[in-house]
Amino acid sequence: MTNSIASRIADFLSGFPPFSLLERTYLDLIANEVKVMYFEQGRTIFAKDEKVHNYFYIVQKGAVDLQKLDDNKEPETIDKCDEGDIFGLRPMFAKENYQINAITDEESVIYAIPLEVFKPYAISNPHVGNFLMESFASNIRNPYSNEHRGKLIADEEDITFKKEALFELQPIPIIKKMVTASSETSIQEAAILMSKRKVGSVIVVEDDKPVGIVTDVDFRESIATGKLPIQNPISEVMNSPVICYSKGLTIAQAQLTMMKHNINHICITKDGTPNTKVKGIVSEHDIIVSQGNNPAVLMKAINRASSTKKLKRIRNKIMILLNGYLKSNIPLTHISNIIFELNDATIKRTIQRCIEKMNEPAPANFAWMSLGSQGRKEQLLHTDQDNALVFEDVSKEKLEETRAYFLKLATKVTKRLNIIGYEFCPAEMMARNPKYCLSLSEWKEQFSQWVTTSGNDEILLCQIFFDFDISYGDVKLTNSLSDHIFDILKGNRNFLNRLAAQALRNPSPLGFFRQFLVEQDGEKKDLFDIKKRGIMPLTDAARLLILEHRVKNISNTSERFDKLAQLEPNNKEIYQACAYSSRALIKFRTKQGLKHKDNGRFINLEDLGKEDKIKLKRCFKTIKEIQELIKIRFETTYYL
Known part of the structure; x- marks a missing residue:
């Protein structure tokens, strides 16, 4: 007679590594010996210095905090385990006592896997053994672990590379005894x-x-x-x-x-x-210049490019470089910085070439501003171009003549960027649009109007235009604009509250029973919008909180959260989790985009394995937590 409980246990285990690597026959034998344990919130499963158990564990329902003691002997959460996560592997590899605490974070059901039953399969199956050894050695699982952050997406193949190939990603020597x-x-x-x-x-x-x-x-x-x-x-x-x-x-x-x-x-x-x-x-x-084909070589090629077609070919090489970095699991921070600089240089070179093709020199100093993901240094794939142009104030008589020159220039630039691979913005948020080709005074007046009006449309425009970065031109203009923004926001709690409400318009992308919320109709029906439901809530939260602290010159989402972790030590853990989740979700989208040769925004969940879905869900837990913080801080209880 079939043991129905053991069968359900085997069904559950089969969906998670390393058990998913085992044949069903072996899995059924293990499931018959599994011990089902129930813990209330705050209960200790094992404690530091406790003698190791004869089991290791997997979370069936609930969540478990893994804690170490800090310098003051206070417990500090270094990892969180939820559905499908394994922990307590020390007795599998070492005989000494536990080095951390395992405390239930909520009411939990835990499966205890007997070592004597499971160990033979780990020894005979190298894939199982390698998985357990890697997990034990690194504790990589989720965003709450600061020291041991794991991969969001499981690599499909092992990537090996020479140390020299990553020379350019090593930290640069810094001279501290400067004059x-x-x-x-x-x-x-x-x-x-x-x-x-x-x-x-x-x-x-x-x-x-x-x-x-x-x-x-x-x-x-x-x-x-x-x-x-x-x-x-x-x-x-x-x-x-x-x-x-x-x-x-x-x-x-x-x-x-x-x-x-x-x-x-x-x-x-x-x-x-x-x-x-x-x-x-x-x-x-x-700097010891690295040899061979590297970002520096591409940068030189961009600066020497004499045609849009050449820039397009270089852009394709940048995508190859990006794909290689992702497969080699290079930290996304390094990848983003390098790709941003190459993208920015491409934009700069395009503008330079267009200026050369104009019949006359620019009538006034100007600055080309990149908005959105490029302004935040987060644009890795071929996404829409969002840009604007600011030129210095001129006399009233020359204003429209000056604007006409820059509109003509912007039309040339955006056309060539489109050829290179940056699609036109469907909402026409581009410098070729007269609405976004303004003098410095006009831009200041525009921002003042958006902030004081604070309707839904104005708030949305602020969210887009607050994240700008100069790609070409006079930095004094963008600095002046940035200073003006902070001046009009000073003491304007009402605007921040409205911005907070807008930041909550996309709640956590998980519905009942932890299911993904997908598109309900239209062309993208049943697809998951990772930008709208995953990346944007974190982006909006970081922008709001960094504006509240009046911090300038940091536009990148993960860097904003890292800065917030310094400014608010009491919220350090959630901010670090958000910083990780932001990078992880961007990395996920980038991999999907490269795989499907699109912008990676809409994802077919059927194409994802259980492991990837679980890791995505874990990232989305931080969205709920940061939005709860915003609701309390800004007394905002509704969504727009």
């Missing part, structure tokens, strides 16, 4: 200081924050040629603003940045912006 000076320091004093310290640059600081940089090249071009007397202040020869990054800058990213901005030094600050204390400097001399 600094105030802006009033004379050129002669700075030169003497550089000579004495035997360095090639001096960072000009105010309140320990970088405002400029002077290199030996600047001395050669401005002083040796007699353009400026050596008694003048160093501020007259310094380069400003300073290009800044935080620590962790890779060799590839440093190379791309130096080539893009035609510089040979990069300043390292606490948060990667000029708003915090300078921590070090990176010099071109500190």
Whole structure:
């Protein structure tokens, strides 16, 4: 007679690795020996230093916190396990006592798998053994683990590569003993200081924050040629603003940045912006140029490209590079930074070539702004182009004439970007649209109107246009626009509350029984919209919270959450989970897009394995948690 309980246990186990790797006959034998355990919330399954059990465990229902003790001997959650997650593998590989606590986070049903029954199958099946060893060694499962973050998508094949192939993704050497000076320091004093310290640059600081940089090249071009007397202040020869990054800058990213901005030094600050204390400097001399085909080679090709067709071919190579990085499981932060720089250089080169084709020079200084995912440094695939243009204020008589010039330029640029692979925006949020080709004063007036009106449409436009990044032109214009935005938001709690309500318009994408909410009708019926239901809620939440803290110059979603984790230590865990989930969902979408040769937005859930679905659901749990935080903080209890 068939044991119905054991049969149901086997059915459950068959959907999760490593049990899914076993034949049904073996699975039935194991299921007959499984112990079913029920725990109320807050119960201890095992504790640190406790003698190891004769079982390891898998969550059937509920959730389990894995905790370690911090320096103050307080428990800190390092991982969360829910349906299908295994834990407590120490007795499988080591005889010493448990090193962590396992505490139920909610009412839970746990299956205990006897070691003596399961171990023979782990030994005889190398795939099962490898899975367990990797899980035990790394504890990789979900976004709550800061030290051991796992893959969102299981690789279909093992990717091996030489260490040299990833040379450009290694951290760049940072010189911490840099030379600094105030802006009033004379050129002669700075030169003497550089000579004495035997360095090639001096960072000009105010309140320990970088405002400029002077290199030996600047001395050669401005002083040796007699353009400026050596008694003048160093501020007259310094380069400003300073290009800044935080620590962790890779060799590839440093190379791309130096080539893009035609510089040979990069300043390292606490948060990667000029708003915090300078921590070090990176010099071109500190970089050993990697050999072979790499991002630096593509950057050089972009800068030399003499036609749109060549830029399109280079863009295809960038996609190959992206696919290779993803298969090699390179951290998405590094991938995003590199692809952003290559995309940005492509846009810049396109604009340069279009300016050359105009019959006359630009009538005023201007800046080309990338919006949306490119503005947030999150655009990896061929998605819609969202952009705008701001030009400096001109007289009323010349306003429309000036606008006509930039509209003509923008039409040329957007057309060529479309050829390269960036589709036209269906909503015409592009610089060729007169609505989004404005003078600085017009843009300031436009933002003031959007903020003060605060209707649904205005809030939506703010969400799009608040995430901008300069791709070409005069940075003073975009800085002025950014300052204006923060000025009109100062003390405007009503607008933030409206922004909060809008950020909650897409609730957690899981319905009853943890099922995905898919499209109900139309062309995309039964498909899952990962952008609308997964990525956008996190993007909107990060934007809202970073605006509340009035933090400038950070537009990337995961970087915003990382910054929020620093600003609010009491919410550190949820912000770190959101930062991870943001990167993981973008990575998931990118892989789907590359696989299906589209933008990866709509996903057929039938194509996904159970493991991928579970990992996606785990990421979506953070959406619910961050939205609960927003509801409480902004006293917002409804969706728009």
